[in-house]
Amino acid sequence: MTRNFSDQTSWSTGAGIGPVPSGTLSFGECIARITADTALPRDRRRDMISGLARVAEVLNRHPDAVPVHVPWLQPRLEELRPKALRITAKTWANILSNMKAALAHLGCIESGTKPVAALSPSWAANWRALRQSAESGLVPGLWGFVAYLDDRAVAPENVGAEHLTNYLALVTTRSLRKHPVDVVRRARTAWNRAAELVPGWPTQKLEPIASDRVYRLPDSEFSGQFIAEVDTLIYSLAKPDPLAAGMLQRAMRPDTVKARRGQFTRFAAVLVHAGLPVERIEGLRDLVFPANLELGFRWLLQRSNNVKTPGISNMAVALRVLVRHHTTLSDEERTRAEDLCSKLILQRTDGLTEKNRKRLMPFNDAGLTDAFLSLAQELWTTAKACRNPAARALQRETAIAIEMLTFCPIRRKNLTEIHVERDLQRHGPGNVVLNLQADQTKTGRAISFVLRITWWDGSTHTCANGRACCARPG
Numbered sequence: 001m002t003r004n005f006s007d008q009t010s011w012s013t014g015a016g017i018g019p020v021p022s023g024t025l026s027f028g029e030c031i032a033r034i035t036a037d038t039a040l041p042r043d044r045r046r047d048m049i050s051g052l053a054r055v056a057e058v059l060n061r062h063p064d065a066v067p068v069h070v071p072w073l074q075p076r077l078e079e080l081r082p083k084a085l086r087i088t089a090k091t092w093a094n095i096l097s098n099m100k101a102a103l104a105h106l107g108c109i110e111s112g113t114k115p116v117a118a119l120s121p122s123w124a125a126n127w128r129a130l131r132q133s134a135e136s137g138l139v140p141g142l143w144g145f146v147a148y149l150d151d152r153a154v155a156p157e158n159v160g161a162e163h164l165t166n167y168l169a170l171v172t173t174r175s176l177r178k179h180p181v182d183v184v185r186r187a188r189t190a191w192n193r194a195a196e197l198v199p200g201w202p203t204q205k206l207e208p209i210a211s212d213r214v215y216r217l218p219d220s221e222f223s224g225q226f227i228a229e230v231d232t233l234i235y236s237l238a239k240p241d242p243l244a245a246g247m248l249q250r251a252m253r254p255d256t257v258k259a260r261r262g263q264f265t266r267f268a269a270v271l272v273h274a275g276l277p278v279e280r281i282e283g284l285r286d287l288v289f290p291a292n293l294e295l296g297f298r299w300l301l302q303r304s305n306n307v308k309t310p311g312i313s314n315m316a317v318a319l320r321v322l323v324r325h326h327t328t329l330s331d332e333e334r335t336r337a338e339d340l341c342s343k344l345i346l347q348r349t350d351g352l353t354e355k356n357r358k359r360l361m362p363f364n365d366a367g368l369t370d371a372f373l374s375l376a377q378e379l380w381t382t383a384k385a386c387r388n389p390a391a392r393a394l395q396r397e398t399a400i401a402i403e404m405l406t407f408c409p410i411r412r413k414n415l416t417e418i419h420v421e422r423d424l425q426r427h428g429p430g431n432v433v434l435n436l437q438a439d440q441t442k443t444g445r446a447i448s449f450v451l452r453i454t455w456w457d458g459s460t461h462t463c464a465n466g467r468a469c470c471a472r473p474g
Contacts, residue, residue: 020067020069020072021069024067024068024069025067025068025106025108026063026064026065026066026067026068027052027053027055027056027063027064027066027068028062028063028064028066029064030052030063030068030102030103030106030108031049031052031053031063033106034048034049034052034102034105034106035049037105040105047098047101048098048099048101048102048105049102050095050098051094051095051096051097051098051099051100051101051102052098052099052102054095054099055077055095055096055099058080058085058087058095059076059080068103068108068109070109070172070173070174070175070176071172071173073176074176074177074178074180077096077176078178078179079358081362084362084365084368096176100112100176103176109174109175109176110170110174110175112144112147112175112177114147114150114151119146119147119150120150120153122155122156123146123149123150123156125200126146126156126200126201126202127146129198129199129200129201130142130194130198130201133197133198133199134197135193135194135197135198138190138193138194138198141186141187141189141190142187142190142191142194144167144171144177144183144187145164145167145184145187145191148163148167148170149163156201156202157202157204159191159202159204159206160204160206161206161207161209164184164187164188164206164207164209165209167184167187168180168181168184168209171183171184181209184209185209188206188208188209191205191206192205192206215266215269215270215273215303216262216265216266216269217265217268217269217272217278219265221269221272221278222265222268222278222281223278223279223281223282225282225283226268226281226282226283226284226286229283229284230261230264230265230284231261233264233284233326234257234260234261237251237252237256237257237260238251238252238254238257239251250444253442260318263314263315263318263319264284264287264318264322266315267287267296267315267319268281268287270296270299270300271286271287271292271295271296271299273299274295274296274298274299275295276292276295284322284326284327285327285328285329287319287322287327288319288322288323288327288329288337289329289333289337290333290336290337290340293319293337293340293341294340297312297316297340297344300312300315301344308344308346310346312344313344313345313346315344316340316341316342316344316345317341317345319337319341320337320338320341320342320345323337323338323341324338372406373406375399375402376399376400376402376403376406376453377399377403379395379396379398379399379402380395380396380399380400382395383395383396383399400453401415403451403453404434404451407449407451408434408449408451410434410436410447410449411441411442414436414440414441417440418434423435423436423440431450431452432450432451432453433448433449433450433451434448434449434450434451435447435448436448
């Protein structure tokens with residue numbers, strides 16, 4: 001027995017996404033309709049039904065419990081890792097292709113298979129000009145958008161930002177393509193490049209979609225006094241005076257200092273966009289004056305549909321530091337400003353985040369865990385078959401990097417900056433010690449790990465590009 005989701009309107013699709021609409025079809029009903037469609041060849045019916053059934057199986061749901069609702073389905077498909085389920089990439093691609101063909105056949109999603117020969121004459125001429133130009137690499141990013149425009153009889157010279165917004169809505173709700181926003185960004189970038197470089201292509205440029213519109217203003221828009229005050233604070237954070245009252249005892253890292261400056265100037269731009277005259281921003285105090293602070297925060301929340309995002313939270317953290325340590329406010333103003341910032345700061349997660357829990361879940365499979373733990377040695381061993389010395393050395397470097405990251409909790413920056421003479425100490429075959437000094441770590445503490453990599457003795461040789469590689473020749 002199949003059913004639709006008319007009684008499932010309370011099912012949430014995730015954060016920021018509404019419930020499954022009433023009357024939404026389920027995979028089970030799609031299978032029933034395709035089974036009854038005798039106009040389809042028997043083999044095609046079999047493949048479509050198989051695709052729907054296999055996707056439901058991978059999602060660990062009965063076909064009746066899988067709604068044909070793109071905002072529900074697409075994020076779940078994106079999270080799947082076929083190799084973790086022992087499905088090859090080719091097989092998974094075939095499964096998805098059959099499922100999408102079934103849904104497109106029933107009109108649930110856009111087919112996305114329009115042939116170039118079906119383009120209208122005006123679009124066909126532009127498309128030929130693009131394919132024959134030096135910018136033919138733009139074809140993959142533009143094809144979906146061009147097909148969308150042609151299907152809706154939009155003439156090339158009439159394309160505008162509203163069509164890009166509508167295309168985003170279609171990709172988000174009627175397509176199962178990964179990362180819909182990125183798809184539209186690539187289409188816009190490709191369009192604007194074609195408008196600039198391809199003869200005959202429409203010359204109008206497309207504005208960014210709403211979520212991509214940059215609100216930062218150049219420093220020249222603000223008073224010299226404000227920028228000077230920001231730079232003075234940033235310098236004191238990068239090179240604190242150890243004898244100054246209230247100063248940091250340790251300098252902030254360059255990346256943190258750069259981020260802080262960006263946060264302060266961006267919030268100043270937020271205030272301008274929110275309606276505060278730019279001439280009223282004379283110093284850092286104007287950023288955190290309670291009325292201004294609330295004005296800016298409300299503008300940011302409106303932009304994010306009243307969702308407290310990590311970006312807004314990080315901005316609030318930086319501004320709270322200003323309130324507490326670097327601006328002069330009355331006790332009442334300081335209390336109010338701190339309260340506003342605290343309301344937008346996301347709480348720290350106890351333990352692993354949901355994202356990390358999902359990423360680590362496949363390691364509950366003992367077989368997969370064993371395969372991962374032996375991956376580095378397998379790469380090292382199979383590198384012998386590489387005839388190119390540089391490729392062989394790079395594969396062995398990859399093997400060592402995987403092994404180090406598996407057993408040593410170090411940051412990627414530390415990994416990429418390891419110097420084999422300075423940071424690795426060898427104490428016999430299979431006994432290598434990794435030593436990182438205090439000035440190399442983010443925490444400012446020296447750390448060391450014993451690398452018991454029995455298949456590597458820590459020896460090095462020179463790679464084709466002239467640098468030392470953690471691999472033996474041969």
